[in-house]
Amino acid sequence: MAGKKFSRTWLTPVVAVLVAFAIGAILIYIQGADPLKAYQSLFSHAFGSWSGIAKTLGKATPLVLSGLAVTIGLRAGLFNIGVQGQLVMGAFAAAWAGYFIHGLPIYIHLPVALLFGVAFGAGIGLIAGALKAYRGIHEVITTIMLNSIILALVDYLAGHVFQEPGQILARTPHILPSATIPNIFSMPSGFFFAILLAYGVWWVFQRTTSGFRLETVGRNKSAAWYAGISVKRSVLIAMAVGGGIAGLGGGIESLGVIGRFEPTFNTGLGFDGITIALLGRANPLGVIPGAILIGGMRGAAASMQFDAGVAPEIVDLILALVLFCVTAPFLAKWLKSTEVGAKISSGWGN
Amino acid sequence: MxxxxxxxxxxxxxxxxxxxxxxxxxxxxxxxxxxxxxxxxxxxxxxxxxxxxxxxxxxxxxxxxxxxxxxxxxxxxxxxxxxxxxxxxxxxxxxxxxxxxxxxxxxxxxxxxxxxxxxxxxxxxxxxxxxxxxxxxxxxxxxxxxxxxxxxxxxxxxxxxxxxxxxxxxxxxxxxxxxxxxxxxxxxxxxxxxxxxxxxxxxxxxxxxxxxxxxxxxxxxxxxxxxxxxxxxxxxxGRNVVLQVEKGEAKPEASTLEIKALSVNDDRKHLAVDGLNLEVRAGEIVGVAGVEGNGQRELVEAICGMRPRLSGEVLVSGEATPDMHPHKVHSMGVSHIPEDREKHGLVSSYSIEDNLVLNQFDRDPFAKGWIRNVAALEENATRLVEEFDIRTPSIKTTAGALSGGNKQKVVVARELSQDTRVVIAAQPTRGVDVGSIEFIHNQLIAARDAGAAVLLVSAELDEILSLADRVAVMSGGKIVAILDAKDAERGLVGRLMAGLSA
Known part of the structure; x- marks a missing residue:
């Protein structure tokens, strides 16, 4: 019984990925390249060596976190499209704390800098949450708008107010060694932390009253109200926690990979999080394989271009196809159970 | 032909x-x-x-x-x-x-x-x-x-x-x-x-x-x-069904639920409950009879803290219940079988096990502090499925997969299994099959006999007449008459419901 249920749950994402790769192969072939060779190159660079795996896991780290941020929203019945903005805000705040604050030992400076990332990401999430809870504005609208606002804001901050002296690019000064995330055995330690966090989120939904509250709100708001669960509070919590985790992802990226804040990095991490969360069926543990797959493809795209003469944008294209295949049934179901169903029944006024 | x-x-x-x-x-x-x-x-x-x-x-x-x-x-x-x-x-x-x-x-x-x-x-x-x-x-x-x-x-x-x-x-x-x-x-x-x-x-x-x-x-x-x-x-x-509910004499005691001068608006901000007074004593069933739309739904929701009260108060054992706080009202011993079980009573994609603790999930023994107690949840579900005759392949089955009667039994089981002083039952057998109706009626009588004050609101006059010890007729947001069960004859109640004088 459990096995049957398991296979039915994961059938859609697996099929979605396979279909996307198959269509991708046709497109590579049309480009005049060898799809087998291209995929072979992609996967051997991503997973075929220790250095490749290290790179893949490094790329996967912020993706696990942005996937988790989207997942928490989905569980609570919210579609958090603002993970990109929350992540970038966190990346900036952590980098700022990483170079601006002086004289602290690493075991204080690093956590403080990461907390800056969490707090700013959470703050951005909370704005959208509050607009939803108190003004009834749909989170899809507000988070998309906030994304644009934040991208413009950090561009300005990194290009003017906190720009590295003597630099023409928009970027902050380099962070201090005391705020740098060290590697463990040349593997990015942030990844293991992200895995632990994914497990923690899974456990919260599985075993705690807080998880049950959020999930109940996500599945039936009226029943949640009847059961004494505050829908407003749950919306605020889901958006703040999601934003905080996204901000942490940005912080880890700044402090562990890039070493400063530079707006041109970080692009797309939040949007890949949507694909990953949907691939993972809104299961916090389900984001891990999706993040590793997408992280690997992102990391090895340039090498594939070199080996097989395929434009690296083919990776974007395959990921878009994955999203398309995986959302079609998922979103339909999600929409039906929350938005449409509620509208039809409330239209009757009873 | x-x-x-x-x-x-x-x-x-x-x-x-x-x-x-x-x-x-x-x-x-x-x-x-x-x-x-x-x-x-x-x-x-x-x-x-x-x-x-x-x-x-x-x-x-x-x-x-x-x-x-x-x-x-x-x-x-x-x-x-x-x-x-x-x-x-x-x-x-x-x-x-x-x-x-x-x-x-x-x-x-x-x-x-x-x-x-x-x-x-x-x-x-x-x-x-x-x-x-x-x-x-x-x-x-x-x-x-x-x-x-x-x-x-x-x-x-x-x-x-x-x-x-x-x-x-x-x-x-x-x-x-x-x-x-x-x-x-x-x-x-x-x-x-x-x-x-x-x-x-x-x-x-x-x-x-x-x-x-x-x-x-x-x-x-x-x-x-x-x-x-x-x-x-x-x-x-396929068997004999007792259509006339068998119940013993009610032994009412002190007044447990007191509704004093309660006024409530409906969704369109029109006055739906108009300075209503009603008492339900421990150990009796009071049936609210009325043409639908005369304020019954608003009354129930206001009692249970789910709809704002304009004025007046609702007391349980002499203690005032809070306005707009369903959880607190519930924890004062007020069970509520809601009129719309699909909307309020159940989360249809949750298991029966979770639905059976929907409004008690954070209380002992179902949660120890922050952490849910899986063993207690399973024990509770196994016991209630047996006790309330919920026909299901397993306690992990989602509530949405059950028939209407069994869904309602899940709600009834949850609400009547707790230590309860007041039971508010709104349309408890709507859309439910005959076998389940009989069962639910017997459960309400059992709750009464265990000393609960039961307020039954139903559009089925037959249900009111066969279950209630006293019949309160509601019309235009007020209780227009309260009759003892023995005086509540169908025609008389019908005339009162229609707003005619007896």
Missing amino acids: SALLEITNVTKTFPGVVANENISVSVAAGEIVALLGENGAGKSTLVKSVFGMVRPDSGEIRIKGELIAPGDTGGAIARGVGMVHQHFQLVPVMTVTENIILGDEPKRGIFINMKAARAEVIALSEKYGLEVDPDAFVEDLPVGTQQRIEILKALRKDVDLLILDEPTAVLTPQETDELLQVMKNLATSGVGVLFITHKLREVMAVADRVVVLRNGRVAGSTSPRETDEEGLAQLMV
């Missing part, structure tokens, strides 16, 4: 379930045939076969002698079969006329000819004696009138056979009586009527013939002349 509809030996199996087995039903012109059965007896599957939404495995369906191919979704409609669904398919913001002509509008050029449409609706309404205001907006109309519009919509298409799917589920007793009269008028004018229901009284009142379904088979064919309600009930559930 030749048959309009002839269903012969239809069998339909779904994986693991035989929904219909060798079912034969026929309806002639001018005849009312009732299709009677519990929830899950196979009534809906049979109707879906007629409309081609389900393909029978074997058997044939003929309309006016013509064979309808399995899966032919247009065939029945083209041959003059109309359907009135249980859930109305009306546009609330449109007028009566607009709703009736929708999909086949009289036109002048590219515009809708509203004048002709309006005249057509008036003519239609006069022809069948179904009174409607062509210019009223549907959302402003009571449910009974909305249903009349549905019927007119179906009749407009030159219907010879009308199928009504549980049409009285949402109606008040008065509206039900009107509908039954409409059905009789239709039959007199030559229309065949197939009436799907699980209510015995209605079958006895209008049907010419009754086909009783049980577990997908025809359990018997009879007519109201040859049997009575007991006989029908026995056919329907």
Whole structure:
């Protein structure tokens, strides 16, 4: 019984990925390249060596976190499209704390800098949450708008107010060694932390009253109200926690990979999080394989271009196809159970 | 009389379930045939076969002698079969006329000819004696009138056979009586009527013939002349059902639930409960009888903290309950079986286990601090499934997969299994099969005998009369009379409900 249920749950994402790769192969072939060779190159660079795996896991780290941020929203019945903005805000705040604050030992400076990332990401999430809870504005609208606002804001901050002296690019000064995330055995330690966090989120939904509250709100708001669960509070919590985790992802990226804040990095991490969360069926543990797959493809795209003469944008294209295949049934179901169903029944006024 | 509809030996199996087995039903012109059965007896599957939404495995369906191919979704409609669904398919913001002509509008050029449409609706309404205001907006109309519009919509298409799917589920007793009269008028004018229901009284009142379904088979064919309600009930559930609830004498004690000068608005900000006073003592059932829409829903929601109170208070054992705080009211010992179990009472995608603790999930023993106690949840679910006879393959089954009666048993089990001082039961047996109704009634009586103050709100007058120790008649947002059960005679209560003096 459990096995049957398991296979039915994961059938859609697996099929979605396979279909996307198959269509991708046709497109590579049309480009005049060898799809087998291209995929072979992609996967051997991503997973075929220790250095490749290290790179893949490094790329996967912020993706696990942005996937988790989207997942928490989905569980609570919210579609958090603002993970990109929350992540970038966190990346900036952590980098700022990483170079601006002086004289602290690493075991204080690093956590403080990461907390800056969490707090700013959470703050951005909370704005959208509050607009939803108190003004009834749909989170899809507000988070998309906030994304644009934040991208413009950090561009300005990194290009003017906190720009590295003597630099023409928009970027902050380099962070201090005391705020740098060290590697463990040349593997990015942030990844293991992200895995632990994914497990923690899974456990919260599985075993705690807080998880049950959020999930109940996500599945039936009226029943949640009847059961004494505050829908407003749950919306605020889901958006703040999601934003905080996204901000942490940005912080880890700044402090562990890039070493400063530079707006041109970080692009797309939040949007890949949507694909990953949907691939993972809104299961916090389900984001891990999706993040590793997408992280690997992102990391090895340039090498594939070199080996097989395929434009690296083919990776974007395959990921878009994955999203398309995986959302079609998922979103339909999600929409039906929350938005449409509620509208039809409330239209009757009873 | 030749048959309009002839269903012969239809069998339909779904994986693991035989929904219909060798079912034969026929309806002639001018005849009312009732299709009677519990929830899950196979009534809906049979109707879906007629409309081609389900393909029978074997058997044939003929309309006016013509064979309808399995899966032919247009065939029945083209041959003059109309359907009135249980859930109305009306546009609330449109007028009566607009709703009736929708999909086949009289036109002048590219515009809708509203004048002709309006005249057509008036003519239609006069022809069948179904009174409607062509210019009223549907959302402003009571449910009974909305249903009349549905019927007119179906009749407009030159219907010879009308199928009504549980049409009285949402109606008040008065509206039900009107509908039954409409059905009789239709039959007199030559229309065949197939009436799907699980209510015995209605079958006895209008049907010419009754086909009783049980577990997908025809359990018997009879007519109201040859049997009575007991006989029908026995056919329907396959055993003797006590229709008259057996209960001992109430031993009421101190007043437990006190409602003082309570005023509440409805969703449209109109006063729905108007300075209402009511007391329910420990160990008694007070039934609130009233035509639906006289403030009963608002009263229940205000008591339970789910709707803001304008003024007045609600006391439980002398202690004031908070406004707009369902959880606190609940933890003061007020159990609430909500009117709309799908919306408020259950999370249909949750397991039975989780639904059984929906409003207690954070209390001992179901949670130790922040962490949910899985063992206690399973123990609780296993015990309640057994105790409340919830028919389910497992406690992990989602509530949405259960039949209406079993869903309601999940709600009842959750609400009555706790230490409770007050039970608020709103429409506790709506859409529930006869076997479950009997069970739920007995549970309410058991709660009373255990010392709870029970407030029963129901649109089923029979339910009130058979369960209540005192009957409070509600009209226009006030309690207009309180009668002892022995004085509450059907006709008298009906007159009081209608706002007439006794």
